[in-house]
Amino acid sequence: xxxxxxxxxxxxxxxxxxxxxxxxxxxRFYERQGLxxxxxxxGNQRRYDEYAPCMVRICRVAQRVGLTVQEVVxxxxxxxxxxxxxxxxSLTEQLVSAAEGRIFELRQALNDLGSxxxxxxxxxxxxx
Numbered sequence: 585x586x587x588x589x590x591x592x593x594x595x596x597x598x599x600x601x602x603x604x605x606x607x608x609x610x611x612r613f614y615e616r617q618g619l620x621x622x623x624x625x626x627g628n629q630r631r632y633d634e635y636a637p638c639m640v641r642i643c644r645v646a647q648r649v650g651l652t653v654q655e656v657v658x659x660x661x662x663x664x665x666x667x668x669x670x671x672x673x674s675l676t677e678q679l680v681s682a683a684e685g686r687i688f689e690l691r692q693a694l695n696d697l698g699s700x701x702x703x704x705x706x707x708x709x710x711x712x
Contacts, residue, residue: 593623593631603637604644611640617653619643619660642675649683 600620601608614620615630620639622630639660646656659678663671689709696706 593633595632595634595636597622597630597632600632600636600640604640606640606644611636614640614643618657619653646679646682649679650686651679651682 595603597608597611600611604611611620611632612630615622620632620636622632622636625631643653643656646659647653651659659675663675667675693709697703699706
């Protein structure tokens with residue numbers, strides 16, 4: 585491993601987990617899904633770069649908004665290799681839009697539930 589690589593990937597899975605507020609298993613899960621990358625040391629330990637905790641936090645926010653892991657992967661894949669402030673702002677706007685859409689759908693569901701109709705007669709999402 586080159587010194588550039590060693591210094592660029594210095595966080596352990598435990599450090600990433602602690603810094604991002606998730607379990608180590610979640611960090612490994614995000615890596616398996618392609619949301620994080622790591623390098624292996626000569627002792628086969630994972631090492632993540634300094635941005636890994638931030639990426640995990642973004643993943644968690646996106647999931648709280650209701651996006652699937654695959655949708656989060658697509659968002660990250662759409663980012664350029666070196667995202668600018670404008671790229672991050674665009675990602676933020678996409679998450680806000682997704683959250684607003686989810687809120688709208690939940691309000692519709694609440695309205696349906698309060699309509700007095702029997703549950704079995706309520707519209708299913710996507711029905712006309």
